Amino acid sequence: MTHILALADPAHSSWSMRIGLLVQRFGLPVSLTFADLYTSDFPKMLAEFAPARTVPALKLEDGTVVCESLAIAEELASRFPDAGLWPQDTAARAHARGLTAEMHAGFVVLRDKCPMNLRTTYANTPLQAEVQADLDRLEDIWGRARDRFAADGPWLCGPYSIADAFYAPVAGRIAGYGLKVGPVSAAYTAAHLADPAFRAWREMGLAQGPHQATYDRPYPQRSWPEPADLNQS
Ligand SMILES: N[C@@H](CCC(=O)N[C@@H](CS)C(=O)NCC(=O)O)C(=O)O
CATH class of the missing domain: 3.40.30.10 (Glutaredoxin)
Structure with a gap:
């Protein structure tokens, strides 16, 4: 087994x-x-x-x-202690744990208003104001983590960790609902969109499972953005 x-x-x-x-x-x-x-x-x-x-x-x-x-x-x-799921550096690991727990418990409005949908990409959604407080919080905590721990790469606390996997669906929501975000969030979202594992997961999402009408929204649609499109928003 x-x-x-x-x-x-x-x-x-x-x-x-x-x-x-x-x-x-x-x-x-x-x-x-x-x-x-x-x-x-x-x-x-x-x-x-x-x-x-x-x-x-x-x-x-x-x-x-x-x-x-x-x-x-x-x-x-x-x-799997040798896999490096948490950062090795003790301060970065502590910080990553906090970020991960905040994702697990929080961002309720963003999660509620923008249910994850990696199949359909919307433009001009009327959601921006409703979710702005959550987006502001993300810009703040992602920026602080990156300033302190992640000078050399695109992830939150050094090498890709559990914290990044937990925020990957948020990047999917920012991209999928065309949400306007600050420079830190745009760059971090672009990093997820460029990540081969994220891309493979999305490909699986496009291919696997039935259409779930409950996720349909009446907003204009556009094509899924490329990572470079995020950096320009
Ligand atoms: N707090 C749970 C949330 C899990 C959750 O809500 N999963 C959804 C799918 S994304 C689910 O299983 N929904 C089915 C149901 O609630 O009946 C966790 O962290 O794993």
């Missing part, structure tokens, strides 16, 4: 994306299993992951199930 991670629609399930992307980006020996949201397959899959009620859910090879993205990320970091 091996570790198994239960996930849902890669285009829409942002919590699935965080942990699935982490596993794929770091090449962790965890197999992925998917079920589509809003289908009978979803509870059927989770029945094998009791007591989980949501995805992601991780079943370890001894049968133990871990629910909740933050706990799963921590457990993977413990199981």
